[in-house]
Amino acid sequence: MDHNVVYDTAFNANEWYVIAMIAAGSIAFLLCPKRLAPTQTLFGLLFGVVAGLMFDHTIAVPPFDLYDVGDQAAYTGFDIFSYLMYAPFGYFFIYFLERRRIRGVFLMFYIVVWVALALLIEYVGLLVGLFHYKEGYLILYSIPIYTFLQSILVLMNRTIFAPRS
Numbered sequence: 001m002d003h004n005v006v007y008d009t010a011f012n013a014n015e016w017y018v019i020a021m022i023a024a025g026s027i028a029f030l031l032c033p034k035r036l037a038p039t040q041t042l043f044g045l046l047f048g049v050v051a052g053l054m055f056d057h058t059i060a061v062p063p064f065d066l067y068d069v070g071d072q073a074a075y076t077g078f079d080i081f082s083y084l085m086y087a088p089f090g091y092f093f094i095y096f097l098e099r100r101r102i103r104g105v106f107l108m109f110y111i112v113v114w115v116a117l118a119l120l121i122e123y124v125g126l127l128v129g130l131f132h133y134k135e136g137y138l139i140l141y142s143i144p145i146y147t148f149l150q151s152i153l154v155l156m157n158r159t160i161f162a163p164r165s
């Protein structure tokens with residue numbers, strides 16, 4: 001049986017949050033000096049979008065169904081649009097990783113900082129009604145997900161874009 005819970009019917013804070021995140025990320029991307037190869041840039045941008053889609057379509061749908069995104073439980077066109085707000089995060093994660101040549105123990109600190117940033121963004125999304133937790137889900141449960149994703153991003157970036165000798 002399909003139960004579509006409707007949380008909101010107005011164009012309000014959660015939609016404006018998504019638009020603001022996409023606009024801010026796009027402006028930051030456009031103003032940032034282009035120091036990554038075009039393929040590495042595309043990889044970073046797509047990683048953010050794909051990671052968001054992958055986890056939302058894994059743990060935010062049955063059988064887990066731990067949270068909803070947007071104004072209702074069913075996906076809408078705006079929910080799909082909202083995944084674009086994650087694109088700059090993958091890019092800037094790689095950009096600063098490469099620009100600052102972060103390695104060793106500093107890499108762990110770097111990942112912790114990005115996990116904290118992701119939690120802050122998720123928390124604001126929760127406050128404005130972009131995310132709706134269910135089944136006892138807590139924001140702290142996102143920590144291992146973000147840690148895993150950022151570790152995979154480092155590994156994939158270093159494997160795919162490692163200098164060839």
